[in-house]
Amino acid sequence: MHQVIELKRVTKAFGSLDRPTVALEDINMSVHEREFVGVVGPSGCGKSTLLRLIIGLTEPTDGEVYYRGRRVQGICEGMAMVFQTFALFPWLTVAENVELGIHGKQFSKDERRTRVLKILELMGLHGFEDAYPRELSGGMKQRVGLARALISDPEVLLMDEPFSSLDPLTATHLREEVLDLWLDPKVAPEAVIMVTHNVEEAVYMADRVIVLTSRPGRIARDIQLIMPRPRDPRSNEIYRLVDEITGIIA
Amino acid sequence: MLTLPRVHVGQMIGLLEVLEDFKGRVDVAKVADDLILELDDLLPAVEAAELLGFLKVESGDLILTEEGRQFLAKGASSRKKFLNEHVMKLSGFKAIVDFLKSHKNHEVTREELLEFLRKEMSDEDAESAIPWIVEWGRYSLILHYDSNNGRLKVLRTPK
Numbered sequence: 001m002h003q004v005i006e007l008k009r010v011t012k013a014f015g016s017l018d019r020p021t022v023a024l025e026d027i028n029m030s031v032h033e034r035e036f037v038g039v040v041g042p043s044g045c046g047k048s049t050l051l052r053l054i055i056g057l058t059e060p061t062d063g064e065v066y067y068r069g070r071r072v073q074g075i076c077e078g079m080a081m082v083f084q085t086f087a088l089f090p091w092l093t094v095a096e097n098v099e100l101g102i103h104g105k106q107f108s109k110d111e112r113r114t115r116v117l118k119i120l121e122l123m124g125l126h127g128f129e130d131a132y133p134r135e136l137s138g139g140m141k142q143r144v145g146l147a148r149a150l151i152s153d154p155e156v157l158l159m160d161e162p163f164s165s166l167d168p169l170t171a172t173h174l175r176e177e178v179l180d181l182w183l184d185p186k187v188a189p190e191a192v193i194m195v196t197h198n199v200e201e202a203v204y205m206a207d208r209v210i211v212l213t214s215r216p217g218r219i220a221r222d223i224q225l226i227m228p229r230p231r232d233p234r235s236n237e238i239y240r241l242v243d244e245i246t247g248i249i250a
Numbered sequence: 251m252l253t254l255p256r257v258h259v260g261q262m263i264g265l266l267e268v269l270e271d272f273k274g275r276v277d278v279a280k281v282a283d284d285l286i287l288e289l290d291d292l293l294p295a296v297e298a299a300e301l302l303g304f305l306k307v308e309s310g311d312l313i314l315t316e317e318g319r320q321f322l323a324k325g326a327s328s329r330k331k332f333l334n335e336h337v338m339k340l341s342g343f344k345a346i347v348d349f350l351k352s353h354k355n356h357e358v359t360r361e362e363l364l365e366f367l368r369k370e371m372s373d374e375d376a377e378s379a380i381p382w383i384v385e386w387g388r389y390s391l392i393l394h395y396d397s398n399n400g401r402l403k404v405l406r407t408p409k
Binding site: 121122123124126127128130131132135137138139140167168169170171172173174176177180232233234 | 295
């Protein structure tokens, strides 16, 4: 399997030099093609910081991040991010928010329009094109967030607690939609990295779960999940893994 | 009485998916327990799914119907079409669509719709019904709503 992302001895500290707060320490990991990686850990373990380092929104204090063998310096073009709080512009319509995902890309007006319509349809947002975020349920807002991320055909999709601000029913539904996308070779990115505090969610969705310790975040375990899909979220195997991982975090 | 779904579309679909995980039949209290939800928070989704014929309630059990299974088996855009047909079968939605169709361009303002709904339900219920009508209407491609001018319009049936 080809390596898409690699982190080598990555440490990230914030604050002053004499009294730094170390968010992440000595992180060594790689993500391969066709891998859905879940990152779990207690709150404040630097999970979100990890995603920001990978996409190049912030630089490591020490160590290096590589994307396709090249060092990440500045925001990485081949990746897109989905946020817990959706991060939509309230004064823009659904279609306009989604089009932001290809802002600055060299597409003709027609090509833009086609891409927007195609991704809206794929995400079940057809019919909501000219709605504003305030008119949408949380689930619909996150679909817009996903559409905006996927419109650029990213190689790597990063998701930061994508279902955490949704009610349990909506979250159940949207997880299924994301898994459907992941299993559809026509639209799936090469790799997905999802940060979540919800261990069950990670075990249900991912191919591999990376468990971080509390601050400073270090990799406590890297667990390969060999379970066929579709999975039963209430199976004994999932319960066992959830117990095991929860035990490491607690 | 004009009955309408009063839950987010995604919540109803989520409930159907949970039901499928439980092999199509489960005690409603177990679902609430499993999702860490109050029974009251689950009921709007149950009612909407029942209204659309996607589930049945039998002595405290939720049972996924054949229609419900068919709906779940479809992809995002086919679900819209399926929902379009089922939502149009709801007497409440049909009455609203007929009301819109009795106007020029099959279009009314939010206020006109509100006035129509008030004849069928309390003022409070009428007011709260509108966002649900807009959401289900948009999702199932029955209605178009422009929040800039507050106009609601019937869309042509998708092919």
